[in-house]
Each structure stands twice: as structure tokens, then as C-alpha cells.
Amino acid sequence: MRSKESGAPTRTQRARHQDLITAAIQVITRDGYRAASVDRIAREAGTSKGTALYHFSSKEELYQAVVSALFETGATYMAERLLAADTATDKLRTYIETNLRFITLHPAHVGATQQILMNSDTVHAVQLDDAIAPLRRLLQSGQESGEFGEFDPEVTALSIRAIVDGAASYFLAHPELDHEHYIREAAALFLRAVQPASLTSKDAS
Amino acid sequence: MRSKESGAPTRTQRARHQDLITAAIQVITRDGYRAASVDRIAREAGTSKGTALYHFSSKEELYQAVVSALFETGATYMAERLLAADTATDKLRTYIETNLRFITLHPAHVGATQQILMNSDTVHAVQLDDAIAPLRRLLQSGQESGEFGEFDPEVTALSIRAIVDGAASYFLAHPELDHEHYIREAAALFLRAVQPASLTSKDAS
Amino acid sequence: MRSKESGAPTRTQRARHQDLITAAIQVITRDGYRAASVDRIAREAGTSKGTALYHFSSKEELYQAVVSALFETGATYMAERLLAADTATDKLRTYIETNLRFITLHPAHVGATQQILMNSDTVHAVQLDDAIAPLRRLLQSGQESGEFGEFDPEVTALSIRAIVDGAASYFLAHPELDHEHYIREAAALFLRAVQPASLTSKDAS
């Protein structure tokens, strides 16, 4: 029975689903995207190709599930922490730090998802733009309130996005490093960059 | 003639080589890395699979040529401009701007190369670290001379690298934008971020 | 299931394996070694290339199976008959006759195996030397016991081996002949050749 049809998924179903998602992440991370065949993923999950494609009616659907799982976990994680922030400065710092901290918690899942999206045929330029928009709005509102200085919010948002996106592979390649240090430094870097210029002038005098 | 052999390449050789390199870039950019089969690339170049593999003895060799072509063009372009810079500030701005400007000139080539390297089996984590090193040294020397403030040079270098790496896909997705504006803004952003604290306010972060 | 994995082979497994081995022998024998592509073998077995490579993960593995199948059948056949022989003379006759009789039973399988080994990259010079050794020892022990006369055991062993190796193609080319006659004559030939010269003396008187 295909997973899309009947209503509530069985416990076994959910378990198998999770196993396969985990296996896909593992194989993609360990052996590379190209080596990640359904067969290899299934075997990593301790089952067979036939079974894998019984649970997910196509490879793409499995990969979609990997992506969705990350987005769901991520959205929850982010939302909880972002609400606590008040000022634009605080929100920006929280945004950057929370994002990076989340990546530290799930570097393989994030990395695998990036590879899946990168190789997906569906345009993900849109997805990138979507991910940029709220960040740009945050920066703009900080400028309007006077907390931030003058800069192009789009470019700044893209820059922030870029380092967040690069973080997964960096954390995976250097698991021995002090990620928390990296996180704080990255946030600090952008906070300095968005500071109003006016603040600097008077101190210089 | 196998491309490995000695001797100067014929005119036809070079022409076909260039055609195939261009076609590979085109196909990867337009149809995606996975869709880029030798057959499709050859057809894009107006020739046949057999001919393509006559000129490049393997697909990997063709891809290697794509990468090499970019590195050669890029190295020349960068070297000329970086020499003109004097102070650390100037060097940093030049580094960022020149990099981005080069990408604006060859976004497809850069993007294709990124995909090739990303899918290559040879470790490119090393390559990334290598690309970071000179940048980190530039930042460090700026700190030692007092031009730059206090920050982690590694994290900052990685951030700069990240936005440069992200630029190709952004420029490709938005060819209508004013890239020169993006470039100046990106450079300005990092220049603000590396400014000495003494110049700025009292309570950065 | 990849054939390397553990566990007992299914009934279907064994059946298909056997079908493909038989088909490989058939195609090699009928159409020649070079014409024996996986596709053609598969079609001969009434299946498809994909299926063939599902059961044997490479062409080489299929060929290896052809060779192994012959060796197993042959070893059993030979062992049973060789044990019965007592004297060196008897052993030699049995060795030659049994070898040739086995080839008469499976000329195509033997011929195909010879072609496979001959075209294999793995050194089969070694294999030939290995096949010679026991025969040489048999001849030597016959000489030591005085049953055999003086001759170079190596050269004689190689000669015996040579006619045994040539028998498959001869039997295949002449299926109408009386193979049993050939077998007995061949054995008699070598028995005469190894006879001690001294035995003949009494007849001279």
C-alpha cells in the first residue's frame, strides 16, 4: 500500500520511513550524492530496495521526505528561539546564531538536504529567494527604526544566507573545532557590519 | 590524437576543445549537473559522443579542462588587479570586488566549475582550505598593522569566501540586476565589519 | 540480490545462474569468444542483459562461474576414478583416459572454459604449471619404482597435458568420431612412450 493513500500511518511505517530518511542522510554524507542509490540507502537502513520503494513510491519522494523532515525540525527550532528576541539587533543576532546552532546539531541532515536541493530539477532559486525575504525585512525594519545603519538589505541578507549555507560543510569537515566560537564570531561580524555609521563618527572626535 | 600526448595542439584541436568546454558549461548550467552526459554535451557542441571522447579521453578529463580553463583565466584576472592594492583595506576591498567582478564576467563557467568540483571524488575540502589561507593571512596582516580591528580571521575569511561562492548562482539567477552595485555593497559590508572597534561606538555586540 | 552476499541461493537464483552459465557456454562455443557479449548470452538464456547482470554482478563473475562449475564437476569426476588406480602405469592410463572421457562428456564446457582462461588477464601460466606438477610427480614416482623408463618427466607431462587440452576442440569438431577409440589410443601411445627400455629385451631374445 502506497504511503500516500490510507489515512494514518502505522507505527511501523513511520519507523521505516525514519530509518530510510536517516539512511539516506548517512549515505549521502558518507559516500556522496552520486553514490546514493536506492539500493545502497535501503541496505544502509537494513532493508531492501523493494521495501524502500514500497514505503516511498519513488526515490524523489524519499528525498523530498529528507528535505521536509529538516524543514519541520528546523522551523520548530527556529521559531521558539526567534520569538524571544526584541530589538532588531537582538533578532539579527538570534537569527544568525540560532541558524548556525541548528546546523551544528544536524550537520549531516543539513548537508544532505543541500545536496538534494542542489541536484533537484525543481527550481530552488525560488526557494533561496524565499529564504532571503524575511531576513531582508528584518534588516529593513532595523534600518527604519534607526538601529541599523545604511546598507543594501538584499546584499546583506544574501551574505548572511551564504555563510549559513556554507556552515554545514564546514562543520562536517571540522567536527573538532569549537563551533560555538564560530557561531558567536559570525554573528558579531554581521552586527558590526550593520551598525549605523553615525555611531562611529562621534567617538572618533 | 590523445590529449595527453606531447606536441602543440592543432588549431582544430583547440577549437574543438573550446567548443566542448563551452558546451559542457552550457549544459551543466542550463540542464543541471546530472543531465550533463557526454552525449548531450557533444550534441550541444554540434558533434557526436565519439568525437567528444576522441578529444578528451574521458568525461573527467573534459571536466578537468573546464576547471583548468577557469582557473587560468581567473588567476590572470585576479593577479593583475591585486598587485595594484597597497594597504590591507585596499587589498581586502580589491580582493572581494575583483573576485565578484570576475564572477559577473563568467557566471556560468564559475557555476559549472563549482558543480564539477562539488561532485568530484577528489577531496575539495582541502581546496577550500587552500582558498581560505591567503585570505586569512591578508586579514591577519591587517590586524597586525592596526588597520583592522579584532575578529577571528578564520571566520571572517570563511564568510567572505561564502558570499563569493554564492555569487555565481545569484548572478545567474538574476542577470537583470545591477551587479556592480552588489559588488560594491558586498565589499563595503566586509570593510565595515573589519574596522577597528576604536573607530566605532563603544558597545559593538 | 548480489551474488556475493551470504545466505543460501534461492531456487530461482540457482536456476537462472545455471541457465546463464549454459547460455555462456553455448554462445562461446557456437559464435566464438569475441561474439559473446552479455547481451547475447542473456538473450540466449531467454532473458535480458539487465537480468543477467542482476544475477552476476559482472561479466567476469559469470565467466568465473563457468570456470568454477567445470572445475567442481571435473574434480569430482576425476577423484572418484583416480583412487581406483594402483600402479604408476595404471595411474597414468587412468589419468589420461579419465581426463579425455570427461572432456567427451562436456566438450563445450571445457572448450568455453579454455577460451575464458586464455583471455583472462589473471596469469594462467601459473595455472598451467600447477596442472603439470601432479602429473610430473606421477611420472617421477613411476620412474623411481622402475615401472617407467628414462625420459624427462617435465616434457612428457607437458605433452600429455597438451593433447588433453587439445581434445576438447577436436571432439567438438568431430562429434561423429569414436571418442572411446581415440581415448584408448592416446593412453596407449603414452604408455608405450614411458615404458622402460629394458622390458623389451626378453622379446629380442
Add this chain to the structure above:
Amino acid sequence: MRSKESGAPTRTQRARHQDLITAAIQVITRDGYRAASVDRIAREAGTSKGTALYHFSSKEELYQAVVSALFETGATYMAERLLAADTATDKLRTYIETNLRFITLHPAHVGATQQILMNSDTVHAVQLDDAIAPLRRLLQSGQESGEFGEFDPEVTALSIRAIVDGAASYFLAHPELDHEHYIREAAALFLRAVQPASLTSKDAS
């Protein structure tokens, strides 16, 4: 101009022909029959694929030339020596020894030719039968004159042929051995085998 057309071959033509024949033998012997592509052979001969197929209009024609060259050299060599022999015994010994001695002189050429014929589509069962016939006649006439004893001439001829055919690979695999010893032993072996049963006493060659 194709080699078949005009009358007398140029000196250059003959030289190139010989170079390519030698190269083919070399490549087949060193790298194996399967690895012997026209390209590789041409390069071994210090020329190009195009040139090779200018001189021999097909690969098969080149291989045919390898075979013919051997047969011509061999026929001359054999004929000279066989004429000297008188009795059937002498002829047989000469046949075996001369054959083997010729192989010792050209083991690579003989080996390459064997591989070519073995992989050729044209039936070479006929060729083998043809090669057997004169030998069988020699043995028969020896029997009729009473020089030889009773045995099946066909089987004996095949046996002699078999060891001669096996000699090339043996000599190639063991170039360090005393081939002359091998040759004399092989001849002696068969002479003992064809001896009349009654005669065996005093003069076993």
C-alpha cells in the same frame, strides 16, 4: 592507395608493412589479444592508426599478413630441413625437431598467430585438419614400411600437433630453459611411442 591495387609494392610500403606486422606481434604477445587495437599497434610501430589502415585496409588484413608471414617463413625453414631426411623414423624426428626449433626461433610470432587464428571467424578446424594430414601420411608410410609399429596414425598425429602447438606458449613463458633439451626429449618421446613392439630392445634411438 590501397595495398591491394597497384602491382609492385614500394620499398617503403614493404618496410611499413613489416613494421606493422612486427608491432602487431609485439602488442599481442606483450599486452594480450584483446588489448591489441589498431591504434595501439600503430603507435607501437611508430605511426598512426590512419597510416596503419592506409597500408592494410582492415585490421583483419593486417592479421592475415601476420599469419601469412609466419607460414612463409615457416614453410621455407621446414622444407629445407625435411628434404634431408630419409627413413620414416628420420623424417618424424626431423619433423618434430624442426617444428619445435622453428618455434624457438619465433615464439612470439607463433604465439600471436595462434591467438589470431583462434579468434578468427573463418573456420580453422579445417586448417588444423590440413596440418594433420601430411603428418598422418608420414606415420602411415612408416607403418607400411615396417619402421613403425601399430597405432592409430590420426591420434598420434594429433598428439604430435598438440605438443607442437603448445610449445610456443611454453617457450615464451620459460625463455630461460634449455629449449634444445626440450626439443630432443619431445622427439625421443614420440619415437619411442611409434616403435614396433618387437624392435624396442637394442636401438631405442
Add this chain to the structure above:
DNA sequence: AATGAATGAGAGTTCATTCAT
């Protein structure tokens, strides 16, 4: 006389997917 260039046929192999059990 020589050869670089081009090409199409065919090889082995991988893989997502379908299906009967």
C-alpha cells in the same frame, strides 16, 4: 604517402522502477 578528425556501433555497467509472490 600519411594522418588528424570524425563517427557509429556496440561493449559492460548502473539504476530507478515494476511486479508477482
Add this chain to the structure above:
DNA sequence: CATGAATGAACTCTCATTCAT
């Protein structure tokens, strides 16, 4: 639920052969 079996499409690569120069 699960899976072994089967398959066809697509891929990279090899190679003998043709041809223009």
C-alpha cells in the same frame, strides 16, 4: 508488509573504419 526478480533506459568508454587534407 516485504522483497527477490526482472527490465529497459541511460551512461561512460572502446574501437574499426571513413574521409578530407
